[in-house]
Amino acid sequence: xxxxxxxxxxxxxxxxxxxxxxxxxxxxxxxxxxxxxxxxxxxxxxxxxxxxxxxxxxxxxxxxxxxxxxxxxxxxxxxxxxxxxxxxxxxxxxxxxxxxxxxxxxxxxxxxxxxxxxxxxxxxxxxxxxxxxxxxxxxxxxxxxxxxxxxxxxxxxxxxxxxxxxxxxxxxxxxxxxxxxxxxxxxxxxxxxxxxxxxxxxxxxxxxxxxxxxxxxxxxxxxxxxxxxxxxxxxxxxxxxxxxxxxxxxxxxxxxxxxxxxxxxxxxxxxxxxxxxxxxxxxxxxxxxxxxxxxxxxxxxxxxxxx
Amino acid sequence: xxxxxxxxxxxxxxxxxxxxxxxxxxxxxxxxxxxxxxxxxxxxxxxxxxxxxxxxxxxxxxxxxxxxxxxxxxxxxxxxxxxxxxxxxxxxxxxxxxxxxxxxxxxxxxxxxxxxxxxxxxxxxxxxxxxxxxxxxxxxxxxxxxxxxxxxxxxxxxxxxxxxxxxxxxxxxxxxxxxxxxxxxxxxxxxxxxxxxxxxxxxxxxxxxxxxxxxxxxxxxxxxxxxxxxxxxxxxxxxxxxxxxxxxxxxxxxxxxxxxxxxxxxxxxxxxxxxxxxxxxxxxxxxxxxxxxxxxxxxxxxxxxxxxxxxxxxxxxxxxxxxxxxxxxxxxxxxxxxxxxxxxxxxxxxxxxxxxxxxxxxxxxxxxxxxxxxxxxxxxxxxxxxxxxxxxxxxxxxxxxxxxxx
Numbered sequence: 001x002x003x004x005x006x007x008x009x010x011x012x013x014x015x016x017x018x019x020x021x022x023x024x025x026x027x028x029x030x031x032x033x034x035x036x037x038x039x040x041x042x043x044x045x046x047x048x049x050x051x052x053x054x055x056x057x058x059x060x061x062x063x064x065x066x067x068x069x070x071x072x073x074x075x076x077x078x079x080x081x082x083x084x085x086x087x088x089x090x091x092x093x094x095x096x097x098x099x100x101x102x103x104x105x106x107x108x109x110x111x112x113x114x115x116x117x118x119x120x121x122x123x124x125x126x127x128x129x130x131x132x133x134x135x136x137x138x139x140x141x142x143x144x145x146x147x148x149x150x151x152x153x154x155x156x157x158x159x160x161x162x163x164x165x166x167x168x169x170x171x172x173x174x175x176x177x178x179x180x181x182x183x184x185x186x187x188x189x190x191x192x193x194x195x196x197x198x199x200x201x202x203x204x205x206x207x208x209x210x211x212x213x214x215x216x217x218x219x220x221x222x223x224x225x226x227x228x229x230x231x232x233x234x235x236x237x238x239x240x241x242x243x244x245x246x247x248x249x250x251x252x253x254x255x256x257x258x259x260x261x262x263x264x265x266x267x268x269x270x271x272x273x274x275x276x277x278x279x280x281x282x283x284x285x286x287x288x289x290x291x292x293x294x295x296x297x298x299x300x301x302x303x304x305x306x307x
Numbered sequence: 308x309x310x311x312x313x314x315x316x317x318x319x320x321x322x323x324x325x326x327x328x329x330x331x332x333x334x335x336x337x338x339x340x341x342x343x344x345x346x347x348x349x350x351x352x353x354x355x356x357x358x359x360x361x362x363x364x365x366x367x368x369x370x371x372x373x374x375x376x377x378x379x380x381x382x383x384x385x386x387x388x389x390x391x392x393x394x395x396x397x398x399x400x401x402x403x404x405x406x407x408x409x410x411x412x413x414x415x416x417x418x419x420x421x422x423x424x425x426x427x428x429x430x431x432x433x434x435x436x437x438x439x440x441x442x443x444x445x446x447x448x449x450x451x452x453x454x455x456x457x458x459x460x461x462x463x464x465x466x467x468x469x470x471x472x473x474x475x476x477x478x479x480x481x482x483x484x485x486x487x488x489x490x491x492x493x494x495x496x497x498x499x500x501x502x503x504x505x506x507x508x509x510x511x512x513x514x515x516x517x518x519x520x521x522x523x524x525x526x527x528x529x530x531x532x533x534x535x536x537x538x539x540x541x542x543x544x545x546x547x548x549x550x551x552x553x554x555x556x557x558x559x560x561x562x563x564x565x566x567x568x569x570x571x572x573x574x575x576x577x578x579x580x581x582x583x584x585x586x587x588x589x590x591x592x593x594x595x596x597x598x599x600x601x602x603x604x605x606x607x608x609x610x611x612x613x614x615x616x617x618x619x620x621x622x623x624x625x626x627x628x629x630x631x632x633x634x635x636x637x638x639x640x641x642x643x644x645x646x647x648x649x650x651x652x653x654x655x656x657x658x659x660x661x662x663x664x665x666x667x668x669x670x671x672x673x674x675x676x677x678x679x680x681x682x683x684x685x686x687x688x689x690x691x692x693x694x695x696x697x698x699x700x701x702x703x704x705x706x707x708x709x710x711x712x713x
Contacts, residue, residue: 076557091361103349
């Protein structure tokens with residue numbers, strides 16, 4: 001498998017502080033690879049090292065087969081980057097910004113078409129300081145695409161976007177992937193990683209805690225799909241007599257893993273025989289969010305994670 | 308940092324399907340990055356200029372504010388002030404000759420001047436005047452009385468010149484001194500006045516400069532200082548804060564190209580400001596300025612110096628706010644002490660040495676040497692000083708300024 005990025009034993013030290021503590025991973029061509037982690041976990045530092053903006057303290061790394069620090073010029077020609085909290089010159093319009101990047105990269109760029117692609121065509125002639133937070137982010141994405149990059153780094157591209165704009169950006173990322181581009185996505189929205197990423201690495205305190213596809217991680221660390229029965233006290237008494245079920249009772253909820261087929265059938269038959277009804281029944285499965293909480297820490301409101 | 312020895316060991320990513328939405332790489336695009344590519348410099352210059360032109364506040368301070376100052380200073384200094392007795396320092400080298408004493412008396416009698424005697428042993432009057440921060444004086448040379456006597460009594464004599472020192476920054480008092488001398492000489496009928504009243508001011512001038520003529524070099528200096536200094540302090544500290552340098556370093560634009568574009572922009576603005584200032588001075592107050600070719604190096608080296616200094620301040624300051632404060636601490640004293648508004652030569656004597664520590668002093672002094680005095684030698688000395696300072700500041704700024712972090 002071709003690796004667009006390969007990292008082995010990467011360490012970044014600031015004095016005595018180890019921001020990145022010996023991480024290794026590789027990003028296959030044409031996939032969406034997502035870095036997930038709380039603030040200060042070392043995500044941005046790692047990404048900036050991959051982009052050639054910072055120099056690694058130790059470790060081997062290749063981006064498109066190049067050393068991103070030494071061969072920064074060549075790397076920058078071939079990758080697109082939207083930095084975290086993207087900012088541009090206040091008095092420059094998106095149209096001018098795209099044309100400017102086109103001249104710097106020596107490419108013919110259809111600026112209006114590119115702005116249309118990121119849903120910014122209506123603001124093409126407004127100066128940057130007049131754009132909303134979401135529109136600024138979109139310009140950041142547009143500029144990352146000017147040089148038709150093989151590899152795109154997006155550092156928290158949807159932070160501050162409203163749900164609708166966020167979905168639109170997701171759609172764009174799916175299109176970019178279809179075009180064969182590799183996407184390195186840093187995010188602290190778990191839903192985003194689950195929706196978009198082929199591979200997720202959860203990073204915490206400068207180390208990769210675990211890595212895999214969202215489904216693999218859920219299967220590995222989650223509790224698997226299950227039926228959850230809301231029960232009345234009478235119903236609980238009935239259910240407690242079902243063999244193999246007693247240990248699954250939690251308050252007035254009874255959880256039955258789907259793979260325990262016989263237990264499930266026995267339980268439903270017992271309920272039918274008693275003539276009682278359940279107030280509520282649902283199926284549940286763990287999301288990346290639950291996995292993340294288990295592995296890293298507590299959740300913050302709005303789906304953001306804090307260490 | 309580990310560096311793999313063979314950069315070509317990994318195969319490159321496979322080619323991509325070309326995207327119809329945006330462009331393909333231009334053919335023949337240079338693979339190697341040259342240090343300075345004119346197309347990059349031009350693209351950055353155009354973008355920056357355009358953005359600057361959209362900033363009314365910046366434009367006001369760069370172009371309009373100096374014009375307002377010219378109009379203001381012109382109005383202040385061209386107003387007629389009520390003449391009062393001007394102090395006049397007289398050094399009599401002709402002893403007690405009766406005619407000389409009579410002339411002395413007639414000058415005093417005009418009431419236009421208050422005479423202070425300077426003894427012959429005090430040394431050259433010019434030196435004495437500058438040591439005492441005074442400007443108006445007359446030297447009565449030895450043999451003066453006898454010559455005047457001869458000339459007024461039909462005899463022939465060697466023409467004698469009175470040496471008159473006056474203040475080129477103060478045309479009013481200069482005129483008063485001249486008037487007093489002329490009036491006194493009228494008492495010696497038959498004496499050829501032309502021989503006697505010969506002004507010897509600071510330099511050898513073909514005209515009497517007015518205050519406005521000195522204000523213009525000062526305000527051009529002001530423009531050379533303000534725009535480059537403030538824009539670069541602001542740009543370097545704000546770009547750092549807003550991570551704009553980071554964004555730019557992800558493009559093929561190099562540090563050198565970016566810097567050159569900023570220098571070009573500041574040159575453009577300085578030339579514009581200088582042209583506007585000259586035009587305003589000439590049209591509004593009839594200023595007499597000599598626009599010599601030697602002005603050009605000052606308009607190039609000056610902005611380079613302050614671009615570098617501004618960049619240095621913006622780069623070494625950790626925070627944008629600190630950069631602003633340091634910028635002000637350097638800029639404002641320099642602006643006032645270097646003669647932007649008030650010529651250094653009319654400042655109190657004790658203050659003048661402090662003017663000469665600021666780079667701007669040499670810029671203004673040099674421009675003044677060209678545009679007022681046509682004094683090439685003096686201008687070249689100033690230019691040399693400014694060039695050395697600019698070179699040091701530029702090298703320091705380039706060394707300190709980082710595009711990327713280690």
